Amino acid sequence: MIRISQLANSVKPSATIAAGTKARQLKAAGIKVLDFSLGEPDFNTPEHICAAAEKAAAGGNTHYTPTAGTAEVKAAICKWYKSFHGLECAPENVIVSNGAKHSIHNALAATVGPGDEVIIPTPYWVSYSDLVSMTGATPVLVNSTPESGFKMSPEQLRAHTTPRTRMLMLNSPCNPTGTVYSRAELEALVDALSNTDAAILSDEIYEQLTYGDAKPTCVATLRPWLKDRTITISGASKSYAMTGWRMGWAVAPVAVVKAMDTIQSQETSCPSSVSQAALVAALTGPQDCVTEMRTEFAARRELTLGLLKQIPDVKLPAPEGAFYAFFDVSAYFKKTFSGTAVADSLSFCATLLEQAHVNLVPGSAFGAEGFVRMSFATNRETIEAGLSKLKQWLATAK
Structure with missing residues (x-):
């Protein structure tokens, strides 16, 4: 049997990648998941950049x-x-x-x-x-x-x-x-x-x-x-x-x-x-693509902040950059959701994904227990649907 090294055993898997993997498993099982876990723009790479790659490959x-x-x-x-x-x-x-x-x-x-x-x-x-x-x-x-x-x-x-x-x-x-x-x-x-x-x-x-x-x-x-x-x-x-x-x-x-x-x-x-x-x-090359993405992310940020502020007991410092909302959900700890107890950000996210099929990343992975991270680098329809489901699910807390 090959022994695993001390280094490998000491390193924790990336929490964001792990969250994305779990969401993909549910999707493969035919479940629609509203996934906000990965920090990845949903835009395609701009055409002039792809064209340069194609030219380079074709040119040897x-x-x-x-x-x-x-x-x-x-x-x-x-x-x-x-x-x-x-x-x-x-x-x-x-x-x-x-x-x-x-x-x-x-x-x-x-x-x-x-x-x-x-x-x-x-x-x-x-x-x-x-x-x-x-x-x-x-x-x-x-x-x-x-x-x-x-x-x-x-x-x-x-x-x-x-x-x-x-x-x-x-x-x-x-x-x-x-x-x-x-x-x-x-x-x-x-x-x-x-x-x-x-x-x-x-x-x-x-x-x-x-x-x-x-x-x-x-x-x-x-x-x-x-x-x-x-x-x-x-x-x-x-x-x-x-x-x-x-x-x-x-x-x-x-x-x-x-x-x-x-x-x-x-x-x-x-x-x-x-x-x-x-x-x-x-x-x-042209930088219009960056401006367009930043403008859209700014609009998604406003949408996300507005919807989160409508959810009771969620505290949200407004982000000034990147494309994440990092918000406090600790008011919902020590509560149960359809009989499942939530004790911390990890169990909060796991239960949310399992029951409401909304995927967030626990704040404990970022050194901040009590919070969760949501990426708004996705389309507005997904943001609206996901935060609506989150609000409905939180309302079931007992």
Whole structure:
């Protein structure tokens, strides 16, 4: 019998993927499920991006590329950062990987290890803590609250910083809360680390999806010294509806990129050549597609907020970015639904899916018990039907 490794046994399955898998199982059994679990735009990849991929494949661009990405795609990323954020970076500061999650993994593997601590504000994306733990480093979770807008304060950051602190992980706009830190708030946070040697990993993958007055900020632009201490992560999945193309990247100091390149060369070799050609088209081609998606997501956000506010005892901080509603359902804990007791967010979501066929993700997976996450990256009819069913199901609580 083959023994399973300690590493494999220590890693938890992704809660969002697990929720999606359960929903697909019910769908396969002929049950209609209203699924709000996965953070995936329901739009197809824009035509000009697909056309670039087809041209690349037809032209024989189907071979290995340099491990860190082609010269063309790295140049496109540098040009995009200069245009969108005013950040100057060179091709040697860029590495392209198989999705932003892969970029985060490689960045952590290249910079932290046993004995190190990585500070993560909660709520946080489900994979952060496990990706840190896989390196042997220790995730240090810092709780934020709805009252603070789910934002970690500089005082909290200082209180959790120790001589072992090697990195701070930030995510703005945030998955799962939709929180967007202002530029001033981020400046206060990074200044709290100015007298340390801690690095910052800034996951900015939702940067093109903000609403109202909220604006995205590239952390590396905040202070001159941050370019040497920041790893910026982003990707094409959310803004360009390219989840399946697996295109993520990191912008970082040259030494970090070289280390990530070495790790990636042993893990996956290069990212997909055809996907890289598509990414060049995404970053350098027409941006109307991003505007159209953001406008539709903004309308879905308003619809979602309006419907959730009609449900008794549901508390909802309004998201300023991304495409998630993260709301408090703890008032329904210790109640029963058709004879099934609900004790926490996990049992809440499991019972909701089983009985009402509405699929949400438990807040416990994001380090925030009492909450659930709903993705509104789906059509308005589904949102209306799903929240109507949720409201009806909650009304049966005893």
